[in-house]
Amino acid sequence: MSQAETEISRGVGNTSAVGEPERPRRILIAASGTGGHLIPALHIARALQAEAPGAVIEFIGAGRPLEEKLLVGNGFVRHIIPSAGVKRRSVLGLAQFMWRLPGGIARVASLLRRFKPDVVVGVGGYVSVLPLILARLKGIPTWAHEAELHPGLANRTLGYFADRMSISFADTRLKGRVKTEFTGHPVRPELKTVDRSTVRPDAPKRLLVLGGSQGARGLDQAVTEVGALLEARGVEVVHQCRAESMDLVMNSYRAAKVKASVVPFIDDMAGAYEWADLIVSRSGASSVAEISVVNRPTIFVPYPFQQGTHQTDNARELERLGKAVIVEETKPEFGRRLREALERLLQRDVFVGMKEAPSEPRGLDAAQRIAQGILAIARRPS
Numbered sequence: 001m002s003q004a005e006t007e008i009s010r011g012v013g014n015t016s017a018v019g020e021p022e023r024p025r026r027i028l029i030a031a032s033g034t035g036g037h038l039i040p041a042l043h044i045a046r047a048l049q050a051e052a053p054g055a056v057i058e059f060i061g062a063g064r065p066l067e068e069k070l071l072v073g074n075g076f077v078r079h080i081i082p083s084a085g086v087k088r089r090s091v092l093g094l095a096q097f098m099w100r101l102p103g104g105i106a107r108v109a110s111l112l113r114r115f116k117p118d119v120v121v122g123v124g125g126y127v128s129v130l131p132l133i134l135a136r137l138k139g140i141p142t143w144a145h146e147a148e149l150h151p152g153l154a155n156r157t158l159g160y161f162a163d164r165m166s167i168s169f170a171d172t173r174l175k176g177r178v179k180t181e182f183t184g185h186p187v188r189p190e191l192k193t194v195d196r197s198t199v200r201p202d203a204p205k206r207l208l209v210l211g212g213s214q215g216a217r218g219l220d221q222a223v224t225e226v227g228a229l230l231e232a233r234g235v236e237v238v239h240q241c242r243a244e245s246m247d248l249v250m251n252s253y254r255a256a257k258v259k260a261s262v263v264p265f266i267d268d269m270a271g272a273y274e275w276a277d278l279i280v281s282r283s284g285a286s287s288v289a290e291i292s293v294v295n296r297p298t299i300f301v302p303y304p305f306q307q308g309t310h311q312t313d314n315a316r317e318l319e320r321l322g323k324a325v326i327v328e329e330t331k332p333e334f335g336r337r338l339r340e341a342l343e344r345l346l347q348r349d350v351f352v353g354m355k356e357a358p359s360e361p362r363g364l365d366a367a368q369r370i371a372q373g374i375l376a377i378a379r380r381p382s
Helices: 035-051 065-070 091-115 126-137 153-158 189-193 217-232 243-256 269-275 285-294 310-320 334-345 348-356 366-377
Strands: 026-030 056-061 077-080 119-122 142-146 164-167 179-182 206-210 236-240 260-263 278-281 298-300 324-326
Touching (some): 026 035, 026 091, 217 236, 217 243, 217 334, 278 285, 278 334
Parallel strands (some): 206 278, 298 324
16 A cells, blocks of 8 residues: 555554553554544544553544544544445446445455454444455454444445444344444543533523534524524524635624634534533434433434435434424525524523433443453454
C-alpha cells in the first residue's frame, strides 16, 4: 500500500504491560462514513486500550475527511481502502462497485498478511464487509457491532461471516451463523458526569440543536421558522450546523434577536449536554443512545433520506417512553411543525413531565463490554 493510502500518526500501544504476552494484541477495526460509525469505533478502541494496555490498534477507513479528525487526530494509524456500497445504486454505480472490488480485496488481503491481526472488528457500514469476510476466510476471529434496531445490508451480510456481533437494541434480530450479544451502544464515558435529574428553576431556556457529525441542512434552514418563538420565550441556543450553513444560521438567529452560538462541530459534548434543557437532533443510533443517558427532552428529526427507517425506529424507542417527540422532515410545512413541537416542549409542565418520565437509560459500559468480548475471542499472540 502506498504512503498516500496509509496515514500514520502517533504510535499506539508499542509496549507491553507487565504480565502481558511478549507480542501485544493486534486489533484491526474497520469504520468509515459519518460520526455514527467513527465515534463508536473510537470509543471501542479506547476501551480496548484500557482493557489491554500495549495493544496495537489500527483502523481501516474509506478516506473520508472525518476519519482524519477522529482517527488520525487521536493518534491511530488509518489504512485507506476505497470502497462503495451497493444499495440503491444505479447500473453505473454497480459497475463502479464491481470495478473497485478486486482492488479492494487485494488491498485488504495484503493488509491482513502484513498486520497479522489477532481479531478484526467492524463497526457498521460497507467498509466493514470485505475485512471481516476475508478475515473469516483466513481463520481470524471477527466481531461486528450493530448500532440500529434493524440492521442494514452490511451487517445482514456479516451475519453469515462474523463470529460475534454486539447489538444496541435487545430486540435486534439477525440471520446467519453470528452469535449476538446485547451490549447497548458505545457512548463517550464523560457522559457519566452529566446531571440527569436536576431541573433548573428557569428551565426550559437552553436549546441544543444537533445535526449529527455532518450537520443537517433541513434543521439549518428551519431556523428562520422558529426564531421568533425562541426570541419571545427568551431561549438561548447552541446550534451545531453544516460548515457551509454557518452564515445562514448565524444571520437567521441575529435577525430574530436570539442569543446563539453557531459551530460546525462540538468537541465537548458532555458540556453541551450539561448546559442544555432541550435538544433538537437527528436520531442516529449514537445520538439516541447519548440522549437516553443524559435525559434531556428531545425533538428528533430523522434524516429524511435514510435507508429504510433506521433513524425513525431509533427515535421511537424514546418517544415510547415519553422522553421525546418525532417531527418528520417532510415538505410542506416542516418548519411550522417543528415550531409547534418546540412551542409545546417549551411549556414548563410539558418539559418537566418529559424530564421526569420513567426511563430505561442505556448504560455507560457498552464500549467496555464490547472490548472485553473482542479480547475474549481474539487469537493468542504468537
